[in-house]
Amino acid sequence: MGWVFSVPGVAFSEAVTGWAGGDCWSDRNTASTVPPIATTPTAAPISTPLFRPGAPPGCVAPAGGPAIVELREVRKTYAGPVHALRGVDLTVVRGDLLAIVGPSGSGKSTMLHMIGTLDRPTTGVVRVAGHDVATLSDRELSALRSRHLGFVFQQFHLAPGVSALDNVADGLLYTGTNRRIRRERAAAALERVGLGHRLGHRPAELSGGEQQRVAVARAVVGDPPLLLADEPTGNLDSTAGADVLRVLADLHESGTTVAVITHDAEIAGWCPRQVRLRDGLIVDGHEHDNLGPVALLKGAGR
Ligand SMILES: Nc1ncnc2c1ncn2[C@@H]1O[C@H](COP(=O)(O)OP(=O)(O)OP(=O)(O)O)[C@@H](O)[C@H]1O
Incomplete structure (x- = not known):
């Protein structure tokens, strides 16, 4: 514990080891100075994901759009040593709705930290939107995260004493957008998660499920193409959890x-x-063939 990292609008004190991310709060204060990341990806184009013969099944991407995330032979070893990831290949394509599932300690959160560029692999390649993250500075990584990724965690990480509207609007602080526009977009995002009638409510005045939906609104207020949710219903009862999944x-x-x-x-x-x-x-x-998530979720918890 004790190490601080942030994603747009959110700050955490977490044990995310081996990662030099201390630029986060300075970015918050100098949003307009965050450097643009190169528009030309540093490696193979994202429309041509790399497949290795004999790669494990995670490498097999569903037919669909171009890759937004590629992990290649990614290993993560923590002090101990603990081999949290032992060589994983994964391609996430635009339009995916995927669950990363496994028992406690199997490496799920570690994998999310790799996909979300919140931590660096010990070895292997992580590409987000075609950018090899190893080639990016911390400030460029912050810019990459703010443009391409939204995060939702089990804990809601909302600022207490701050309205739902401003909690969500703060998700745009990094963009340099002016306050009026930030708040307009925040109101629209809260509308999307069914909380258009709760704009002025503070976290303590909202249920757990509503707080998590505020967190989802904050994650998507900047329209990131990829939303990463780590146990988003872990603190919720089944009805509130189903509401979040439906969102x-x-x-x-x-x-x-x-x-x-x-x-x-x-x-x-x-x-x-x-x-x-x-x-x-x-x-x-x-x-996996199923009825489709929306069809199932429409009925969930109702
Ligand atoms: N910062 C760390 N330092 C040392 N070991 C760690 C660290 N983070 C995770 N681990 C270890 O790495 C392994 C994978 O952990 P991880 O949190 O990725 O698993 P998980 O599948 O998300 O588990 P859970 O469902 O319990 O959250 C575990 O053995 C864990 O103890």
Whole structure:
């Protein structure tokens, strides 16, 4: 603990080791000075994901749009040593709705930290939107995160004493957008998650499910193409959890790529693609035929 990292609008004190991310708060104060990341990806174009012969099943991307995330032979070893990821290949394509599922300690959160560029791999390649993250400075990584990624965590990480509207609007602080526009976009994002009638409420005046939907609104207020949700229903009862999942399904239906980390097989079953982790390895990453998440979620918890 004690290390601080942030994603747009959110600050955390977390044990994310081996990662020099101390630029985060200075970015918050100098949003307009965050350097643009190179528009030309540093490696292979994202429309040509790399497939290795004999790669584990997680490497098999569903047919669809171009890759937004590529992990290649990614390993993460923590002090101990603990081999949290032992060589994983994963391609997330635009339009995916995938669950990353596995038992406690299998490496799910570590994988999310790799995909979300919140931590660096010990070895291997991580590409987001075609950019090899190893080639980016911390400030460029912050810019990459703010443009391409939204995060939702089990804990809601809302600022207490701050209205839902301003909690969400703060998700745009990095963009340099003026306050009026930030608040307009925040109101629209809260409308999308069904909280248009709760703009002025503070976190303490909202239920757990509503707080998590505020967190989802903050994650998507900048329209990131990829939303990463780490156990988003872990602190919620089944009804509130179903509301949050329905919101994620709606976002997916309207074009956002969504990756949900869960240890809950039922939640994973709602996703058309499941990436199963065990002991730091992907043991299954194929698409699964089902009715489609939205069809299932429409009825969930009602
Ligand atoms: N910062 C760290 N330092 C040392 N070991 C760590 C660290 N973070 C995770 N680990 C270890 O790495 C392994 C994978 O952890 P991870 O949190 O990725 O698993 P998980 O599947 O998300 O588990 P859970 O469902 O319990 O959250 C575990 O053995 C864990 O103890």
